[in-house]
Amino acid sequence: MAERIVVDPITRIEGHLRAEVEISDGTIQEAFLSSTMVRGLENIVKGRNPKDVWAFVQRTCGVCTSTHATTSVRAVEDALGIVVPPNAEMVRNMMLGAVYLHDHVVHFYHLHAFDWVDVVNGLSADPVKTSQLAQSISNWPKSSPGYFSDLQKRLKKFVASGQLGIFANGYWGHPAMKLPPEANLMATAHYLEALEWQKEIVKVHAIFGGKNPHPNYLVGGMACSINLDDASGLNAERLAHVRQLLEEGKRFVEQVYIPDILAIAGFYKDWGAIGGFHNFMAFGDFPMEGYNNTNPATFKFPSGVILNKDLTKVHNLDLKDLKTVEEHVNNSWYDYSGDPKGGKHPWVGETNINYTGPKPPYTHLDVDQKYSFIKTPRWKGQAMEVGPLARMLVGYASGREEFKEIIDATLSKLQVPAGALFSTLGRTAARALESKLVADWNLEFFDKLIENIKNGDTRMANTEKWETSTWPKEAKGVGLVEAPRGALSHWIVIKDGKTENYQQVVPSTWNASPRDPKGQRSPYEATLLNTPVADPELPLEIIRTIHSFDPCIACAVHLYDEKGEIIKTVNDISVCTV
Amino acid sequence: MAGIIVHVVTFGKLPELDNAGRPKAFYSKRVHDSCYRRPYFDAGLFAENFDDEGAKKGYCLYKVGCKGPSTYNACGNMKWNGGVSYPIQSGHGCIGCSAKDFWDAGSFYSRDQSVVDGFIESDSDTLGKVALGAVGVGLAAHAVASNFAKKDDLKRRENQGKINEKQLEN
16 A cells, blocks of 8 residues: 655745655656645735836745746736836846846855755765865866865764754755765755855845845836946946856855766656656746847747657647636635636736645645645646756747756756756756856846946936836736746736736746646656655655755645554755755 | 854853844944945935936945834945945845844835934025924034035035145146
């Protein structure tokens, strides 16, 4: 008989995620994913001034704190037909680019790496050999035998004290851990360096948006005016600081993140055949000629859909068609007016919360009934994976040279077939590869801003439609952003100058949702199937695949047996550091 | 949060709290009181809209919604992210995030209601009439008068500066 184990909470960006998984013969046979926490921001912003909404929905998350604000101002601008000045577009690109570098590095080192890296095992590494390993894969200066030896001594003291702190209760010594001690020590060193580094890159947000987390945005552009001859605006000093931060970010990605990913992936090639999905969707982002530009070639990330792993065809999104995107609540704790099994387009979407799940504390969810607070979105009736892998695959299938180059080079370096892209390993590698692309683009955005200013354009905000009196009586719009975690959309209906309806369809909605009315699984549930689990009491394999989608938040993994007794509590080392 | 831990570790006791239970070390002054743009407020020089001439010159953001006058926080003193900037320095008004119920206190872009009506925009005649009907007439009138004097003074200095520059060029 299958053993049902519960992992709750698993991390997710804005709340708790629970997995109920049935294992028999050492592999996962069935999986149900549930968000046990409600968001409800859609209801909070109803009736508010649309110009204010970005600040509310920005608080959806404390990690990728720019993405929801960007999406919101884009939705309002789309509704009102506002075109933001090119300078504001480049500033927003750089801010989003900084989020990518910050998010991906933090996710890999602080949320995901210790699914693959064994810190305690690194204590037996030879510092000289660790130094040789580090220097053979990168020019990163912190690589001397003395550096690793000092670190190892500090770690040993840490472990001997019995107070492991951030390293307490990981999956140390798990049979699925494969790295040699030297690689473990090197990766642990970079974990600590990344902690220091991550507080630097977000200064890009402080300069343009005043602070991080939750920098300020503005409908119509950005508030950070340019004035080269005054200390009060963006001037040469402020801009030089941004340039320096972007360069440092690029260096860390190139000299630490990418070499580490390649080195670690080499020991986990079996994960190139586990945890893959078949449909992928990207909204596209980083506009170079205006967000309103209809030519997809002017966006750094192209948009499109890939069906059934077929990389020879990229389908158009057609998002504004009312039938293209629909959210279902057949398995979610909401009520819909009209057909309860029917889907609703976000512009006519509803957020009528109605929890009908078991009363806590409970052992298992009744998965024959509704079982999650996440709605189930579908594109033309199909489940979609969104995120780094989707973006890289859409770029690859669109024939973009820079995507093909970096993906092909990685496949050849790792000596794995193209099919390995559709996997947990592919997802984790795609995140690193796109960080490299974005790190390069950041400098292009910067140069374009400077070029524009040199040409005499110092506009930063378009305030022609600032006053509500200039708006139409009714309008609706959509804001699309490629958040680091995937395709993010906000849908607004404006009436009489107020927010009449608002819906957020976030990346986790696509990836982590429960089954749709046809019984189709979304990516989290689908990708766990057939995963081997060496030790059901320490289900590292579940965490590997779920983390590869980039959930967040500190978590403790509690395992229950079939009677609901806690058999093991593992404090996950995925500590959210921001 | 880190500041409180540091305080306890260093001085062995909790810091003093304000009447809302917040450490005075961070919440004792209004954002307005530590604002480097405050002289422009006092002088009546404002950004009328985002990215206009006033905004580019770093004038006061009160008219585009800054809630600094009613918000107690240390953003202007400590700044954010290692002292790099804070909202007002980057051109956006304070949204008042540490003020009670700030999210329901009107739009982030509407004018701070704590600033006396007519204090900023009216000419001196209107202000005189408002002041006559108000409590604390003398104080308000004095404040208004001194503000207008400052504004005139600032304009005079600015013009004098331009004249000086021209003389230097010649």
